[in-house]
Amino acid sequence: SKIEEKLFQDRYRVDSGRPHIRIKDPDHCTECLEKQCTVCCPAGCYTRETNGKVTLVTDGxxxxxxxxxxxxxxxxxEWEWPRGGFGILFKFG
Ligand code: SF4
Incomplete structure (x- = not known):
């Protein structure tokens, strides 16, 4: 819904073009049998695709x-903290 989108926008600042997590070798993910990231990430950033690939969207x-x-x-x-002012915002209201 529109409200949910707005809440999401307020709580998370996307650093466009500079994701703080990067998959180095996508082929490795395709070959990975467990693909635990697609199950364990609480934000659902990792998606197991039908072709066996893994997509990562770090927004959220x-x-x-x-x-x-x-x-x-x-x-x-490759995992780094987001730059200052980006990423999840822990201050509400
Ligand atoms: Fe990784 Fe972020 Fe998902 Fe936690 S929320 S598992 S750090 S992508």
Missing amino acids: CLECGTCRIICQDSGNL
């Missing part, structure tokens, strides 16, 4: 670090 990321930990051994994620 809660910066919880779960994906960073579950994908740590593969070394396939």
